[in-house]
Amino acid sequence: MKLCIIGQGYIGLPTAGLFADNGCNVVGVDINEEVVKSLNNNRIHIEEKGLQELISRVISNGKYTASASPQESDVFIITVPTPVNNKNYSCDLSYVESACKSIIQYIKKGNIVIIESTIAPMSTNKYIKPIFEEEGFKIGEDIYLAHCPERVLPGKIIEELVNNDRIIGGITPKCSEKAAKVYETFVKGEIFKTEAKTAEMSKCMENTFRDVNIALANELTKICSTLGVNALDVIKLANKHPRVNIHSPGPGVGGHCLAIDPYFIYAEDPENAKLIKRARDINSSMPQFVVENVKKIIKNDEKIAILGTSYKGNTDDLRESPAIKIINLLEKEGYSLKIHDPHITNPSYVSFEEVIEDVSLCLILADHEEFKELDYELMKVKMKNPIVFDTKNIVKKSDDIKIIDYGNLNKLI
Numbered sequence: 001m002k003l004c005i006i007g008q009g010y011i012g013l014p015t016a017g018l019f020a021d022n023g024c025n026v027v028g029v030d031i032n033e034e035v036v037k038s039l040n041n042n043r044i045h046i047e048e049k050g051l052q053e054l055i056s057r058v059i060s061n062g063k064y065t066a067s068a069s070p071q072e073s074d075v076f077i078i079t080v081p082t083p084v085n086n087k088n089y090s091c092d093l094s095y096v097e098s099a100c101k102s103i104i105q106y107i108k109k110g111n112i113v114i115i116e117s118t119i120a121p122m123s124t125n126k127y128i129k130p131i132f133e134e135e136g137f138k139i140g141e142d143i144y145l146a147h148c149p150e151r152v153l154p155g156k157i158i159e160e161l162v163n164n165d166r167i168i169g170g171i172t173p174k175c176s177e178k179a180a181k182v183y184e185t186f187v188k189g190e191i192f193k194t195e196a197k198t199a200e201m202s203k204c205m206e207n208t209f210r211d212v213n214i215a216l217a218n219e220l221t222k223i224c225s226t227l228g229v230n231a232l233d234v235i236k237l238a239n240k241h242p243r244v245n246i247h248s249p250g251p252g253v254g255g256h257c258l259a260i261d262p263y264f265i266y267a268e269d270p271e272n273a274k275l276i277k278r279a280r281d282i283n284s285s286m287p288q289f290v291v292e293n294v295k296k297i298i299k300n301d302e303k304i305a306i307l308g309t310s311y312k313g314n315t316d317d318l319r320e321s322p323a324i325k326i327i328n329l330l331e332k333e334g335y336s337l338k339i340h341d342p343h344i345t346n347p348s349y350v351s352f353e354e355v356i357e358d359v360s361l362c363l364i365l366a367d368h369e370e371f372k373e374l375d376y377e378l379m380k381v382k383m384k385n386p387i388v389f390d391t392k393n394i395v396k397k398s399d400d401i402k403i404i405d406y407g408n409l410n411k412l413i
């Protein structure tokens with residue numbers, strides 16, 4: 001089987017690698033020439049556990065090549081970005097539409113086209129199907145079209161690609177059957193066939209479920225800080241209940257998924273999606289909450305060290321990162337900042353030793369592994385004031401360093 005995978009990012013590249021590692025011939029297509037060049041030089045451009053080894057293996061056995069343009073194939077899989085339209089919160093399908101148009105000239109009868117990008121409910125039928133019909137293809141007879149959402153967790157992508165259950169939403173039952181066969185190549189999880197609109201809604205709802213639960217934890221944190229209750233203790237104890245699982249509060253919700261996908265549902269039915277929108281608002285308010293608390297800890301004539309800018313721990317992904325919003329807000333408040341993130345290449349970022357020098361506060365905004373064992377001895381010597389504000393609840397307690405987290409925020413007042 002030959003596959004063309006359009007978009008070689010966090011989803012497309014590992015997916016391409018796994019198909020190639022399981023005997024398929026794979027062309028990984030990306031409009032970004034730098035990405036194509038880097039991949040063909042055997043260098044991946046994103047951080048993901050096990051991915052470099054996988055791609056090196058399939059390049060060396062000749063099963064994978066990267067290319068700037070599509071080729072004739074049996075299967076086309078679209079894994080391009082789907083951002084949110086800032087005006088009305090709808091799903092911006094422009095990348096998906098242009099990816100679909102880019103493969104049209106290579107499509108033959110019998111081909112399978114799969115949309116893996118996360119899209120709003122109804123999108124496949126309303127907007128994607130017509131692109132192929134306008135070219136004279138009868139869906140379910142000439143070619144087979146399905147939405148097969150991806151639900152892997154960054155940091156565990158390769159493991160979850162293989163082991164997660166999959167949802168296959170065909171335009172017709174035959175489309176679902178054909179697409180399911182494609183994933184049987186390497187998927188060990190169960191494969192569930194359904195309609196495209198059900199697959200679209202299930203995917204958006206999975207991330208909405210998590211976003212709403214995180215909003216509950218963030219709201220609890222705010223309430224506890226008003227009342228003088230330790231929010232982290234509350235979460236630990238409430239979660240001893242067999243049917244309670246309060247999520248972790250944090251500096252906000254980022255990434256290309258949770259911070260976006262719930263809006264796709266909201267945009268389709270704003271009248272009813274009230275809880276979904278409220279949860280988004282609560283999570284989006286967390287950067288301001290962090291800044292308000294920083295202002296209680298130190299004045300704006302003091303320096304702050306920012307530890308971690310990616311949207312979550314152990315990734316180089318900055319998309320929708322709350323840390324970036326916090327940095328902008330703090331700068332507006334007049335604070336002078338130094339930034340350290342061992343996962344991000346940025347010429348303005350500095351080493352750990354440099355970032356702590358002469359600062360009055362270390363502000364932890366990402367739960368990178370490296371921050372779990374901070375060098376407190378060095379911090380005591382180098383920092384002007386050894387205070388850590390840990391918004392991710394990851395650092396160790398210390399007698400010498402003042403640690404502020406979401407458990408003792410009330411003590412600031």
Ligand SMILES: NC(=O)c1ccc[n+]([C@@H]2O[C@H](COP(=O)([O-])OP(=O)(O)OC[C@H]3O[C@@H](n4cnc5c(N)ncnc54)[C@H](O)[C@@H]3O)[C@@H](O)[C@H]2O)c1
Pocket residue numbers: 006007008009010011012029030031032035079080081082095098099102116117118119150151152153154256257
């Ligand atoms: N990142 C995740 O954890 C994750 C998980 C599940 C689903 N998704 C969904 O998967 C989709 C892709 O996300 P991602 O994180 O892999 O994005 P990404 O930005 O990492 O990768 C997308 C790639 O597509 C390329 N591209 C854009 N338009 C193109 C075109 N017309 N032709 C060829 N290449 C094109 C870009 O250059 C980029 O390299 C999104 O819809 C996202 O919501 C992402």
Ligand SMILES: CC(=O)N[C@@H]1[C@@H](OP(=O)(O)OP(=O)(O)OC[C@H]2O[C@@H](n3ccc(=O)[nH]c3=O)[C@H](O)[C@@H]2O)O[C@H](CO)[C@@H](O)[C@@H]1O
Pocket residue numbers: 118150151152153154206207210214247248249250251252253254255256257258311312313
């Ligand atoms: C339903 C689900 O699990 N979906 C996953 C999710 O992947 P993700 O990497 O975006 O998800 P998270 O790890 O949840 O992080 C998101 C943000 O939420 C913050 N956070 C997290 C937990 C918490 O208790 N408190 C928090 O504050 C965290 O710091 C970060 O900013 O979407 C992908 C794409 O659709 C899915 O494929 C993948 O399955």
